[in-house]
Amino acid sequence: MPELSKRTAGFTDSVIRRMTRIANKYNAVNLSQGFPDFDPPQELKDALKTVAGGSLHQYAITWGAQNFREALARKQSKFMGTEIDPETQIVVTCGSTEAMIAAMLTVVNPGDKVVVFSPFYENYGADAILSGAEPIYVHLNPPHFNFDVEELEAAFKQHPKALILCNPSNPSGKVFSRAELQIIADFAIKYDTFVITDEVYEHIVYEPYEHVYFASLPGVADRTISCSSLSKTYSITGWRLGYAIAPPRITENIRKVHDFLTVGAAAPLQEAAVTALNFGDDYYRDLQAHYAAKRDFFLQGLKKLGLKHTVPQGAYYIMADISEFGVTDDLKFCEWLAQEIGVAAVPCSSFFKNNVNHLIRFHFAKNIETLAEALKRLERLQSIARPEW
Numbered sequence: 001m002p003e004l005s006k007r008t009a010g011f012t013d014s015v016i017r018r019m020t021r022i023a024n025k026y027n028a029v030n031l032s033q034g035f036p037d038f039d040p041p042q043e044l045k046d047a048l049k050t051v052a053g054g055s056l057h058q059y060a061i062t063w064g065a066q067n068f069r070e071a072l073a074r075k076q077s078k079f080m081g082t083e084i085d086p087e088t089q090i091v092v093t094c095g096s097t098e099a100m101i102a103a104m105l106t107v108v109n110p111g112d113k114v115v116v117f118s119p120f121y122e123n124y125g126a127d128a129i130l131s132g133a134e135p136i137y138v139h140l141n142p143p144h145f146n147f148d149v150e151e152l153e154a155a156f157k158q159h160p161k162a163l164i165l166c167n168p169s170n171p172s173g174k175v176f177s178r179a180e181l182q183i184i185a186d187f188a189i190k191y192d193t194f195v196i197t198d199e200v201y202e203h204i205v206y207e208p209y210e211h212v213y214f215a216s217l218p219g220v221a222d223r224t225i226s227c228s229s230l231s232k233t234y235s236i237t238g239w240r241l242g243y244a245i246a247p248p249r250i251t252e253n254i255r256k257v258h259d260f261l262t263v264g265a266a267a268p269l270q271e272a273a274v275t276a277l278n279f280g281d282d283y284y285r286d287l288q289a290h291y292a293a294k295r296d297f298f299l300q301g302l303k304k305l306g307l308k309h310t311v312p313q314g315a316y317y318i319m320a321d322i323s324e325f326g327v328t329d330d331l332k333f334c335e336w337l338a339q340e341i342g343v344a345a346v347p348c349s350s351f352f353k354n355n356v357n358h359l360i361r362f363h364f365a366k367n368i369e370t371l372a373e374a375l376k377r378l379e380r381l382q383s384i385a386r387p388e389w
């Protein structure tokens, strides 16, 4: 048999999504892959029911249904503070996942360098391999996950084609301040670099932190591709609706890549989601309060358990330190945790370039009862006999 492509040898399947399969196998409380166990707003489910009974069951326009793009442009123009043209600046994709790889394929030539902050969301490693990019990692340093300006400039001096900015950030929970974003913006202009943002947690930010859209900073909109999605904001990760927003010259090319990758996102789901895009400001305020309550509940529980952990400024992840258990292989630890304790987490080695084995990631986008059950199960961590790792 002929060999398979070298491209696919460079990465494994997603460990995040593998952990969900492991959670299902052992009936563990799944705090690994970030998705809610609660429903989206009822209005949204009703809208889907109505659309399902109608006649929108064929392809939408490849770069997104007119109705959806117009509603998205209205919403994002308001939040981003800049006028977005639905005709020339939006590509509707299958989640931010597709928006990110389409953006990478649009700006990167094989061999080009791309700056990635570490820890990083797992997909960016695979995106880099698929697009032929060579990542330059810049550390985000705990506890506040700030970057070192000299280290960042050293990365820019290697003439990267793009920088990937996950803000709010998964897994660290970092929310980049305006001042930090300005430093990145100044370098992007000085070294003539694109910035590809992943802002899927734009509406999940905890006080006193605030989300600042990178594209809204002065002078960078023409080199920024803003990717995001409806997955997290409206609790519809399964609908697979995302988008890239960029200047027309870039959008035109992302549309070509997107057209041949997937043709388009699901037409009936785009139509139903217009309902969500038209929600008023109170929806976003309630969402913040909803997640703040979950975060506080889960943090308190971890504190009681005596597990050291990060405190997220945004998004819905916590990294817990498992050094005390003498673990040398965090993947094995997470498999054991799912099987023996009944809680699924993600081994953080998936999020770092260097060899990190002492952190695991929990998410708290779950009902309080689910989080309480997970915390109860985790109480056994101290007393249960543990294997030699």
Ligand SMILES: Cc1ncc(COP(=O)(O)O)c(C=O)c1O
Binding pocket: 034, 094, 095, 096, 097, 098, 121, 166, 169, 170, 198, 200, 228, 229, 230, 231, 237, 240, 241, 242
């Ligand atoms: C940073 C980040 N980007 C993208 C995604 C995936 O988003 P989507 O469902 O829009 O593809 C996730 C999901 O966990 C994420 O954490």
